[in-house]
Amino acid sequence: GIQVEQSPPDLILQEGANSTLRCNFSDSVNNLQWFHQNPWGQLINLFYIPSGTKQNGRLSATTVATERYSLLYISSSQTTDSGVYFCAVTTGGGNKLTFGTGTQLKVEL
Amino acid sequence: DTGVSQNPRHKITKRGQNVTFRCDPISEHNRLYWYRQTLGQGPEFLTYFQNEAQLEKSRLLSDRFSAERPKGSFSTLEIQRTEQGDSAMYLCASSLARDREATEAFFGQGTRLTVV
Numbered sequence: 767g768i769q770v771e772q773s774p775p776d777l778i779l780q781e782g783a784n785s786t787l788r789c790n791f792s793d794s795v796n797n798l799q800w801f802h803q804n805p806w807g808q809l810i811n812l813f814y815i816p817s818g819t820k821q822n823g824r825l826s827a828t829t830v831a832t833e834r835y836s837l838l839y840i841s842s843s844q845t846t847d848s849g850v851y852f853c854a855v856t857t858g859g860g861n862k863l864t865f866g867t868g869t870q871l872k873v874e875l
Numbered sequence: 876d877t878g879v880s881q882n883p884r885h886k887i888t889k890r891g892q893n894v895t896f897r898c899d900p901i902s903e904h905n906r907l908y909w910y911r912q913t914l915g916q917g918p919e920f921l922t923y924f925q926n927e928a929q930l931e932k933s934r935l936l937s938d939r940f941s942a943e944r945p946k947g948s949f950s951t952l953e954i955q956r957t958e959q960g961d962s963a964m965y966l967c968a969s970s971l972a973r974d975r976e977a978t979e980a981f982f983g984q985g986t987r988l989t990v991v
Contacts, residue, residue, distance in 0.1 A: 799979065807964050807985045809918070814979040852917055862908065862931065863968075863980060865917030 768793045768857050770866035778872045779843050787838040787869045789853035797856040798829050799863065800838050802849050809852070812838070843873045879983035881967050887989045888957055895953045896986045900969030907950050908980065909942055910966040911935065918966055924950060925972075957990045964988075 769792040779785055789798075800812040813820050813827040815836065820827055824843075829836040836853055850870050854863040880899040888894050900907045906925050910918035921940070922932045926947040936942075939957075944950040954961055964987050970980040 796976075797978070801982075807912075807966075807987065809966065809982040811979065811981060854917075861906070861923055861972075862920040862933075863910075863918075864920070868917050 768795070768855060768864050770853060770855055770864055772851075772853060772866040772869050774869060775867065776870045776872075778874065781843060781845060781873055781875050783843050783873075784839070784841045785843060785871070787840070787851055787871075789836040789838070789866050791834050791836075791853075791855050791866075793834070793857055795831065795834075795855040795857050797863075798831075798836055799854050800827055800836070801852045801854065802847075803852060803868075804849055812851075840871075843871075845873045845875065847871060848873050879967055879969050879981055881965075881983035881986050883986060884984060885987050885989075887991060890959060890990055891956055893953065893955045894957060894988065895951050896965055896967075896988075897949060897951050898967030898969075898983060899949045900967070901971075901981060902948075904969035904971045904981075905947070906970045906972050906980075907944055908968040908970075909950070909952050910968065912964040912966060912985075913962075918964075921952075954988075957988075959990045962988055962990045 801809040815829045817831045824841045826839045850868045854865045908923040909921040912918040924944040939955045964985045966985045967983045968980040972978045
């Protein structure tokens with residue numbers, strides 16, 4: 767099956783810093799989503815981005831499907847950005863999401 | 876209807892007992908998915924329904940696990956004869972899709988199961 771790898775696995779930032787999270791996938795995809803998992807375990811939708819670039823406030827994402835990667839940019843980070851960030855993809859007939867390994871982000875004052 | 880709802884949020888059970896979880900999807904969504912997440916890992920797919928039909932099951936879904944979506948609305952996931960290895964967060968998601976297109980999935984808050 768498809769492999770989804772995220773980097774870095776862990777990231778510590780000072781509040782106000784910018785960061786880039788990367789998601790690499792091993793096969794063609796027809797759906798890619800970025801999620802933020804909060805401390806209570808809920809997955810919060812950030813972007814539905816099978817290709818192209820989208821922005822939402824301090825967050826933006828770019829997926830280059832032909833090169834099999836996606837990037838999540840976080841600008842002016844805040845302590846509330848802390849948590850685990852997952853990318854997830856669907857392939858082929860495209861129903862179930864395959865999740866990446868996650869990036870654990872901690873934003874400190 | 877503001878999102879996917881799961882009940883209970885937490886469940887502690889003794890090994891060998893049966894447990895049942897419920898998921899209410901976003902009302903107009905025809906697809907419903909179950910995932911399992913263990914500590915430090917990403918969620919893993921268990922099974923999914925389109926309307927009331929269960930269309931795919933993962934090899935992770937042993938014969939002790941059964942899922943239903945009887946009227947194409949809410950779904951239940953039952954685990955029989957629970958084992959300590961079943962301890963995990965069980966996540967439900969839903970999406971609106973036509974034919975085989977892939978669309979955005981939305982997740983519930985999850986049910987955290989602890990088997991003692």
